[in-house]
Amino acid sequence: MxxxxxxxxxxxxxxxxxxxxxxxxxxxxxxxxxxxxxxxxxxxxxxxxxxxxxxxxxxxxxxxxxxxxxxxxxxxxxxQFHTPSSSSEHELLLGKGKMVTFKAIEATSKIKWVAMTPNSEGLISKEGESLTIKKDGYYFLNLQVTLKSQESDDQSVSLMWNKKVLLQGWINTKTRSTGLLGKVEVLPAGGTLEVIMQPPTNYINDTESLTHLDIIYMHKP
Known part of the structure; x- marks a missing residue:
């Protein structure tokens, strides 16, 4: 359905x-x-x-x-900074150094010098025929001695430091000069420099370009 x-x-x-x-x-x-x-x-x-x-x-x-x-x-x-007491000491500490030049004025057995550089007393003082070092440091020493006339063929010139020979040369018979003698030394304050002639002579040529002692100082750290 x-x-x-x-x-x-x-x-x-x-x-x-x-x-x-x-x-x-x-x-x-x-x-x-x-x-x-x-x-x-x-x-x-x-x-x-x-x-x-x-x-x-x-x-x-x-x-x-x-x-x-x-x-x-x-x-x-x-x-680390150090304040120097003077402008001169400031230059020395900076490594600029200082140069002092001496001129011969007379001689016998030792040469007598006069400083040609101003303000050299703080570094090297002159006492008669001796030069006294006043600062510890490195010193470049440059010496030349010339005679007006030569009395001996064996004329010697010696730069002494406290009786010790630092530089030594002989007068050349033709030029009557030692030529340039140079050396670098570490020198303490208080010692003395002297230039000794052997044999003694008073015939030194005092012209600055011919007879001179030059010293360059550098600060020692």
Missing amino acids: LVLTYVHPNDTLTEAQAALSSAIGLTMPQPTQHFLIHVLLLWTTILSIFQVVVIILFFTDGHHGLSQNSSAVAPERTM
């Missing part, structure tokens, strides 16, 4: 709307999903704030550390 059922069109439309609403409900975010999104946003914000704080602290501590290091080094450098 065949049974026929009548379906009203409005019923079919109602079922379709219900199915659509159910499908839309599945695709919309649930309360749990909303909560996770909020947690994720909060965590991202916290990380950003933490990074900013770390960067600020890094640059602040670095600058403070450099300031402390500079202040710690500065006193050490300051202690």
